[in-house]
Amino acid sequence: MSACTLVAPPAPPDPVDEEGTLDELVAALWTGLRGDRPVACLICGAEMSPEYGVHARAIGGHCSTCGASLH
């Protein structure tokens, strides 16, 4: 008997459903990243992980789903 465990991917965060300019979307992303919170990728809507530099503050974000990065 073989055990096959199917791990469901995490549910994507709610898509940004507000009308706004790209600048506002990016600003919202940065607010989330600097607050050390997961944010939704602008490209695919998946979760972007904060990237850190030498300081504790996030310097950008990276989407592991589509490879987009924000710096």
Ligand SMILES: [Zn+2]
């Ligand atoms: Zn993405």
